[in-house]
Amino acid sequence: MVDRLSRLLAVTEKSALALRRFLIVVLLLPGLQFANAAEGMAQPVGDPVVEARVNKLAEELRCLTCMGQSIADSQSSFSNDMKREIRSMIVAGKNDKEIMDFMVQRYGDFVLYRPPVKNTTWLLWGGPFLLLILSLVFLAMKLRKRGGQVAAELTAGEHQQAIELLGKREADRP
């Protein structure tokens, strides 16, 4: 693959230039698509304050039809319905908590990107800390064990021998 690419690059100046143009287009394409998506997301309704709140809430909600995206990120019809629903509730004067409760009542905790701390989710929230504590305990035990093994003192003769050996090795080096 790399071999072929480099050969391609080496052919002529002209084709190298063409390849560069091609690469530029390929690299820019995702950026363009993203720009389009962002444009579609805007859906100007008027009040920027309302839109900001819609977006803030949409960031916290999971799009259930598209795996791993928030409602704010997604353009699926499900997400658009949700955004419309959030917008109409804001206009009706509901506060953020009321809106989130409305969603949880219908779609369950799974719709929240930040799951609530409950009996069923303590392992989810506490797990990383539990793991940290366990590994600290493990580390402490290991270190203590190693600390107990005191290196034996060298006798004067052994010391002399060591210096000779080390010195010899130094001398061996080119």
Place this chain on the structure above:
Amino acid sequence: MRRFLFPLAIFIVLVGFLAAGLRLNPREVPSPLIGKQVPNFRLAQLHAGDKFISAEDMRGKVWLLNVWASWCVSCRQEHPVLIDLNQQKKIAIVGLNYKDDRAAAMAWLTQHGGDPYLVSAVDADGRVGIDFGVYGVPETFLIDKNGVIRYKHIGPVTAEALKTKILPLAEELARG
């Protein structure tokens, strides 16, 4: 030898978690509506736009609410199953025609072997669908005599799901 046992044990536990995770379908989100009162709705009927249907109309019966649409591909898969179920006269099926066009919906029913629904409610903007926590079509709810949602089936209803889950539960609810 023993120093390998500990990592091996961790590895086995990890594989266990991953294997369990693979078996779960991420699209099947448990509904928080199970055991709750059916959201009340009042919608125009598909075949008679001047008449209405509401959840209240079904009180006293065990019934199925099936969310469908003419644009829904997997609905074609479950449609023969629903027609068959309707012919058995075991349970009433109410359709929720979700975010669809009335003419397209009626044409779809004739094209795909008939209308298995006692009546279909028109939820053109999907507003009632949100109350039911609908996020994918088809979805089917089993509702008891008191209007409490007892079971939710996500995806096309299969003959097997009817036989093993939905109908046994429906019979139990009809007796009780």
